[in-house]
Amino acid sequence: MSEETFQRYSAYYDLLYRDKDYETEADSVARALRAANPNTHSVLEFGSGTGRHGRLLAEHGFDVFGIERSQTMVTTARSFTDDSAVGRESGIFDCVQGDIQTTTLNRPFHAVLALFHVVSYQTTDADVDRTFANAARHLSADGIFFFDVWHGPAVLHERPAVREKRVEDATTLLTRLAEPRLDVDRHTVTVRYSITAQSKIDNQITEFQEEHCMRYFFPEEITSFARKTGFNVERSEEFLTAQPPSDRTWGVAYLLRKRT
Ligand SMILES: C[S@@+](CC[C@H](N)C(=O)[O-])C[C@H]1O[C@@H](n2cnc3c(N)ncnc32)[C@H](O)[C@@H]1O
Structure with missing residues (x-):
């Protein structure tokens, strides 16, 4: 992934995903964490973005610490952190800028998301x-x-398609064109996003493009990465519905347990 990925996109991230149901997702993740280990309290969140899951999970009582590469996302996320710590029953959410592959925090967590x-x-x-x-x-x-990942059988069966998304809030009208390029050898889809943001205040138009390269995974690949790094795959299912993955399931959630 280029260093530029999510640099400009991140400024519009919450508007682009304003209809994504983070509450339902956080409820489902909280249930999965407690079912896997009732004592789960400390959570490390990889790629915590603008902190929407992290803040909601804090409301469920978890202490969540995020590592996020985009400084813009971290700044947005941290602008809410005081609020998330307010409820007495709540846990806390905080995050730092860093790379999930290399950033080391010198403390253990019960779960990584x-x-x-x-x-x-x-x-x-x-x-x-x-x-x-x-x-x-x-x-x-x-x-x-x-974690949840793109599921290889569905990507190959359904094939990524060109899509356009339009969203708006009180100040901005946003159009995002997504043009995917499939690479079956590398198991990746490179999506070129063309963003047009029009200010409703002064009609100024901002346009830019950003490429996001995404990898899709087959279950046997996840099993192999898990084995090499000290995990067992305990569950895999469609994210949120918990149905068995099929060639129509784009996002599959995996629950890995660290081998003792
Ligand atoms: C689709 S966003 C998801 C953000 C957030 N988890 C959410 O649900 O809204 C993917 C996020 O992963 C972050 N990311 C990707 N690779 C990363 C890496 N190697 N280290 C840290 N963050 C990374 C991106 O910057 C981006 O914020």
Whole structure:
């Protein structure tokens, strides 16, 4: 992934995903964490973005610490951190700028999360090895690593298509054109996003393009990366519905447990 990825896009991230149901997702993740280990309290979140899952999980009582590469995302996320700590029953959410493959925090966590395809942004075998190894390094005995990725059988069956998305809020009208390029040898889809943002205040138009390279995974690849880095695959299912993955399931959630 180029260093530029998410640099300009990140400024519009929350508007682009304003309709994504983070509450339902956080409820589902909280249930999965507690089912896997009722004592789960400390959570490390890889690719924490603008902190929407992290803040909601804090409301569920978890202490969540995020590592996020985009400084713009970290700044946005941290602008809310005081609020998330307010409720007495709440845990806390905070985050730092860093790379999930290499950033080391000198404390263990009960669980590591990587939500909304963060692992799919790790496109080479070496990237995935480093990400999984870093998750293992930060987990206490029996800890779990929970993430969702693009599912190879669905990507090959349904094929990525050109899509346009329009969203707006009180100040901005945003159009995003997504043009995908499939590479079946590398198991990647490179999506070229063309963004047009029009200010409703002064009609000024901002236009830019950004490429995001995403990797899709087959279950046997995840099993192999897991084995190499000290995990067992405990569950895999469609994210949110918990249905068995099929060639129509674009996002599959994996729950890995650190081997003792
Ligand atoms: C699709 S966004 C998901 C953000 C957030 N988890 C959410 O659900 O809104 C993917 C995020 O992963 C981050 N990311 C990708 N690779 C990363 C890496 N190697 N280290 C840190 N962050 C990374 C990106 O900067 C981006 O914020």
